[in-house]
Amino acid sequence: MIVLHYTGMEGGPAALQRLCDPAAKVSSHYLVEEDGRVFALVPEERRAWHAGVSFWAGERDINGLSIGVEIVNPGHEFGYRAFPEAQIAAVIALLGDVRGRWTVPDARILGHSDVAPARKTDPGELFPWARLAAAGHGLWAEPDPAPGPPLREGDEGGPVLVFQAGLARLGYDVPRSGLYDADTATVVRAFQRHWRQTRCDGVADGETRARLMAILRLASA
Ligand SMILES: [Zn+2]
Numbered sequence: 001m002i003v004l005h006y007t008g009m010e011g012g013p014a015a016l017q018r019l020c021d022p023a024a025k026v027s028s029h030y031l032v033e034e035d036g037r038v039f040a041l042v043p044e045e046r047r048a049w050h051a052g053v054s055f056w057a058g059e060r061d062i063n064g065l066s067i068g069v070e071i072v073n074p075g076h077e078f079g080y081r082a083f084p085e086a087q088i089a090a091v092i093a094l095l096g097d098v099r100g101r102w103t104v105p106d107a108r109i110l111g112h113s114d115v116a117p118a119r120k121t122d123p124g125e126l127f128p129w130a131r132l133a134a135a136g137h138g139l140w141a142e143p144d145p146a147p148g149p150p151l152r153e154g155d156e157g158g159p160v161l162v163f164q165a166g167l168a169r170l171g172y173d174v175p176r177s178g179l180y181d182a183d184t185a186t187v188v189r190a191f192q193r194h195w196r197q198t199r200c201d202g203v204a205d206g207e208t209r210a211r212l213m214a215i216l217r218l219a220s221a
Contacts, residue, residue: 002069036084036089051116121193
């Protein structure tokens, strides 16, 4: 897997210092600065401590089977902003390099928020996943909206169960209870940050449902 992050700190140098500080107990294989400079921090075959408590598609030891890439951006806490062109070009080139050495399916190029939806929101809804997919990395789809009323917190029944099953099949750690509870809404927000970025409200409207179905089709292709 490849897990993408934002640094969530005021600047790149502070993030670099923290990632190199043994006492901080965080690390990543790569750091990508806003100007496109790439710092290689941990050898790819070694474990880095970037994912924390995480889950994807049955796996919990995400650090043990992923390459972690920290992308410099202040994040939601310190002034979230668009990722500069030079930085994204560097990320795309880096993904090409990494995937030249390791087999990483497109369905396993994910954000930190995908593998830890209750704790993390990075790299966030401004991260250009569509651009990455156009360059050959990760999954993206632009489907027509699905018919039917939105599903939201408090709803229960068959349609909720089907929707939860779809999120779980993609890989998310989501309840499969038929009840659209707060945990389900949290996972829906994570899905939206990655695959439906214009509205991340935890409501499974027709567009969100259509996007999930389209991504599932791509993931199983
Ligand atoms: Zn992160």
